[in-house]
Amino acid sequence: MQQNNSVTEFMLLGLTQDPMRQKMVFVIFLIFYVGTVVGNLLIIVTIKSSRSLGSPMYFFLFYLSLSDSCFSTSTAPRLIADALSAKKIIPYNECMTQVFALHFFGCIEVFVLILMAIDRYVAICKPLRYPTIMSQQVCTILIVLAWIGSFIHSIAQIILALRLPFCGPNLIDHYCCDLQPLLKLACMDTYVINLLLVTNSGAICSSSFVILMISYIVILHSLRNHSGEGRKKALSTCTSHIIVVILFFGPCIFIYTRPPTTFPMDKMVAVFYTIGTPFLNPLIYTLRNAEVKNAMRKLWCSKITSESKR
Template sequence: MLLNNNVTEFILLGLTQDPLKKKIIFVIFLLSYLGIMMGNMLIIATIKTSRTLESSPMYFFLFYLSLSDACLSTCIGPKMIMDALLKNATISFSECIFQVFSVHYFGCLEIFILIIMAVDRYVAICKPLHYTTIMNHRVCSILVAVAWVGSCVHSLAQIFLALSLPFCGPNVIDHYFCDLQPLLKLACADTHMVNLLLVSNSGAICTVSFVILMFSYVIILHSLRKHSAEGRKKALSTCISHITVVIMFFAPCIFIYTRPPTTFPMDKTVAVFYTIVTPLFNPLIYTLRNAEVKNAMKTLWSKSLISGDKR
């Protein structure tokens, strides 16, 4: 329920107000967004067209990680790119609330998928004889469904917090997208309790998930001592890829969502890492270090060329 809400739209200051820098940002982020969509859509298409990859739990989860990456960037990227061409970028109140919901939804989904992928690697490496039994298709589907539902619950909580705040002016958001932290500064009410709820929600999810993930990978890496040299090398390569993604995504999220309602000049730059940089590098990390994915992509490319020649 809205309380004394006189604000119908917000002004987004973006990353900068300098006209030349805005043009540079437009080019950089347009290319980045195109790279994100091409890279993640390529992984999605490769997994869906490869029977070997689609039947593997690890790639089943990678499919949803790429999907969440693409969706997260789409919630922010296109508008941010268009806003870079405008002198005054605005967003309606309803669009702002929807952006808060979608960013937290797909961001939280990515967190849950990363946790599921860590569980999958733990079972594959520490309990290889029971892997196919434990991580069967039904279990994998249930885990992904729980991730979707959990993300929805988290996002609805964010929306409830946002709609509980009265906005009566000013309406200038010092950010390039709508999020609860910059919105708290604009509310004409005491936001201390809301910030505590924000930290206990988003902050706790980010911090606890990061600790769980790092602890699980420590256990996995410790157990690799019992494997053969070849098996250890392959498992280590996979784990290093996952750990790289985890650090790139969680470090900026923890910095943003686990502190009092104060903003710093670097906040917008830090947010770029989990909204743009991580989704851009995820496809590279998972393909360049993974022979199975690269081979499947070559097969997909060959089929595309053959189909093109037949036409």
């Protein structure tokens, strides 16, 4: 339960205090956010509309794009709006909501990336059993479990946040609410809570990264036995996945697996995995995937044709 405290709102420092740089932040991250939403929605619509993208890989890509959009939305709109605000004030309840949303959609992304690695492992290492192992029912159950696991993780985070008493100051040296910057404002010894944070978020990030990298090493090793064309296609897909894993987990591990110390680069590292990575994912998965590009081309060509006939 929420502890008694005298703080009803927080003030965010944002990325910069310089007026000119704040305008640059507004323009740059507005472009990033619009690109993230449009790019991921384009992938979502394409997968839902195309019969050729009905495999489990694209089923999981659909949910990765959905989580990317929501994950970016949990922080980007406030960062963009605050760039034009003299006082970047966020109410206590909204701050706690942001903590929950940030961890919920971030954790979904972690689990979906793991499911995509499992899908590629089965497809490449056990191709004959692939339709049975990765059936539609199994994929749906795995996604439901990912949502449940993310909810449990986020509930644990918000319980830790609600137990923090705040008696002033209320200035958060960050552009969003997260447990680590909030720990610095708490009127209590936060050693145990920080330990729980590292055990929870840090362990999820680190263990997931290790599992993913081991799985892709096994997959790449098994590609030696495939034909030239099959190896090239599988290698292209796995390379895309590995790029996404490194871009997402690198900053996460840096933020959540260390003692309660701050570095000048913390905010920029957080920006990269909360806003930068969701922006890059659609580019990585479309530019390196011929099937997605062909499906997009057919979808928009059919729409243009239908519009011209009216």
